[in-house]
Amino acid sequence: MTTPMLSVSGLRAAYGPVQVLFDVDFDVEPGSVTTLIGANGAGKTTIMKSIAGLVAPAAGEISFEGRDITQAASHDRVDAGLCLIPEGRLVFPGMTVEQNLRLGAIAPAARAGHSEMLAEVFRRFPRLEERRGQQAGLMSGGEQQMLALGRGLMARPRLILMDEPTLGLAPVMVKQVFETIEELRATGFTILLAEQNAKVALELADRAYLLENGRVALSGSGAELLDSPDVRRAYLGM
Amino acid sequence: MDTLLSGQLLFAALVSGSLYALVALGLNLVYGTLRLLNIAHGDLVMIGAYTAFWMISLFAIPPILSLFIAAALCALLGWAVYAGLFRRMLAKPELAKRVEANSLILFYGISVILQNLAALAFTSTSRGYQYLDTVITWQGISMTGNRLLSLGVAASVCFGALLFLRFHLFGWGLRAVIQRREAAQVVGVNLNRVQLLTICGGFAVAGVAGVLVSMTEQITPFMGFPFTIVAFVVIIIGGLGNIGAGVLAGFCLGLVETYGIALTSPGYRSILIYGLFVGVLLVRPEGIFTKAVRS
Numbered sequence A: 001m002t003t004p005m006l007s008v009s010g011l012r013a014a015y016g017p018v019q020v021l022f023d024v025d026f027d028v029e030p031g032s033v034t035t036l037i038g039a040n041g042a043g044k045t046t047i048m049k050s051i052a053g054l055v056a057p058a059a060g061e062i063s064f065e066g067r068d069i070t071q072a073a074s075h076d077r078v079d080a081g082l083c084l085i086p087e088g089r090l091v092f093p094g095m096t097v098e099q100n101l102r103l104g105a106i107a108p109a110a111r112a113g114h115s116e117m118l119a120e121v122f123r124r125f126p127r128l129e130e131r132r133g134q135q136a137g138l139m140s141g142g143e144q145q146m147l148a149l150g151r152g153l154m155a156r157p158r159l160i161l162m163d164e165p166t167l168g169l170a171p172v173m174v175k176q177v178f179e180t181i182e183e184l185r186a187t188g189f190t191i192l193l194a195e196q197n198a199k200v201a202l203e204l205a206d207r208a209y210l211l212e213n214g215r216v217a218l219s220g221s222g223a224e225l226l227d228s229p230d231v232r233r234a235y236l237g238m
Numbered sequence B: 001m002d003t004l005l006s007g008q009l010l011f012a013a014l015v016s017g018s019l020y021a022l023v024a025l026g027l028n029l030v031y032g033t034l035r036l037l038n039i040a041h042g043d044l045v046m047i048g049a050y051t052a053f054w055m056i057s058l059f060a061i062p063p064i065l066s067l068f069i070a071a072a073l074c075a076l077l078g079w080a081v082y083a084g085l086f087r088r089m090l091a092k093p094e095l096a097k098r099v100e101a102n103s104l105i106l107f108y109g110i111s112v113i114l115q116n117l118a119a120l121a122f123t124s125t126s127r128g129y130q131y132l133d134t135v136i137t138w139q140g141i142s143m144t145g146n147r148l149l150s151l152g153v154a155a156s157v158c159f160g161a162l163l164f165l166r167f168h169l170f171g172w173g174l175r176a177v178i179q180r181r182e183a184a185q186v187v188g189v190n191l192n193r194v195q196l197l198t199i200c201g202g203f204a205v206a207g208v209a210g211v212l213v214s215m216t217e218q219i220t221p222f223m224g225f226p227f228t229i230v231a232f233v234v235i236i237i238g239g240l241g242n243i244g245a246g247v248l249a250g251f252c253l254g255l256v257e258t259y260g261i262a263l264t265s266p267g268y269r270s271i272l273i274y275g276l277f278v279g280v281l282l283v284r285p286e287g288i289f290t291k292a293v294r295s
Ligand SMILES: Nc1ncnc2c1ncn2[C@@H]1O[C@H](COP(=O)(O)OP(=O)(O)OP(=O)(O)O)[C@@H](O)[C@H]1O
Pocket: A015, A018, A020, A038, A039, A040, A041, A042, A043, A044, A045, A046, A047, A087, A164, A196
């Protein structure tokens, strides 16, 4: 039995008096794509932010590669090897593509090898290299998503948290994002993916969790969730 | 017309412009990274000025050395304010949302306290001292040594800060925090350290400005407020949180003020400064030097 790369147990979170996560438990195995699906407001982003250290959990434990990181500062988590590609991309709009990427490698563990990593990101996303001098705020949504992912890779993460990477993208870009995720898995990255595009996300997932109102309502392999009548009715429109 | 084209006037404009730029730099850094509206900023200038005065009067330490003492003293104050008050407020999202509005009132309180403490300790008698006040004439421009020193120090600190922000990785992190705080955390910027060092640095710069001011002007417990106002005018003209533009705006204000007064009369000083301020707010509320890209 392998230890999970990420283990979340009993996670509770609240915004002021409003509790939005209720004892959430799940694991992410190394080398896998694990998917969180759920309706708007189910709590996917809150889970992602809790793991990245942007939201302080009210209770529960988060451990990464066997280490308890529940109380760690967000920059220590990046340094430890996990990295969030946030919902809405959050690129630095007034900086160029290249400056955004350079900032991606600001964590001490990533600084030394940043120029090799830049070459690697440009190889994966030639479009970013073409646009390296452009202001990030002026790029299209798809390009910004690519940039956000490239910026995340610059930190040399082992675990990538992707929060709705296909939000607002045209179908052809959506397809490309999922291809990229598969490529990343093939090259050894571990991925936790929150998605509204339930069908594709589940087809891709090694393991999947369905969230409802801040609780894990169902879990299983991607295929199992795809076959579940509840999921088919509520999320796949079948 | 002759006076307008003279180097003399340009020199005067640069001296006051560089000082405005310096005072505004500290305010802008603190606002940009912490979203704190530091109404007590000018009082740090006052503290720097008294530091220089007492150092030279009591220990015969020249202002050029007091620059470092005042910077350290104000940096220490910055640390106390951050660790004592704001770290907790900024860490709690509910409080952090209101921190901008609350900071205004809190710093107003700090300002009143600092002014009254200074008045109690030093009385409200205005103080002054003489330092490098012999006139040097160069290319027909008469300058006093202290004004030359003031210009040199203020301009170097401003441009040094800009270079640091542009070329040092810490400066990149700082700019990232200014531009998008949450994204900066996402990439792994140590937010706490950036905030702490910024508030210490921003306060220190105000202390340095105070030492420079004290070489040529009277020192009183209440001298700070006009500097607070000027600093706010400058950073609003340049664009809040936009560091480079703020420095440029400081120099511009010095030019407008000096040349405006030369064309009219000293009585118009406030009208010129506030006129520029209101004009900018009407025409370009986001600041004249702000780039269009800011989503
Ligand atoms: N900053 C906030 N302050 C208050 N409530 C919030 C905040 N962020 C999220 N919430 C609430 O928390 C709940 C969970 O939100 P969350 O963003 O985690 O959902 P989500 O599953 O990511 O939704 P979506 O699919 O729309 O992105 C929602 O009810 C939302 O209204």
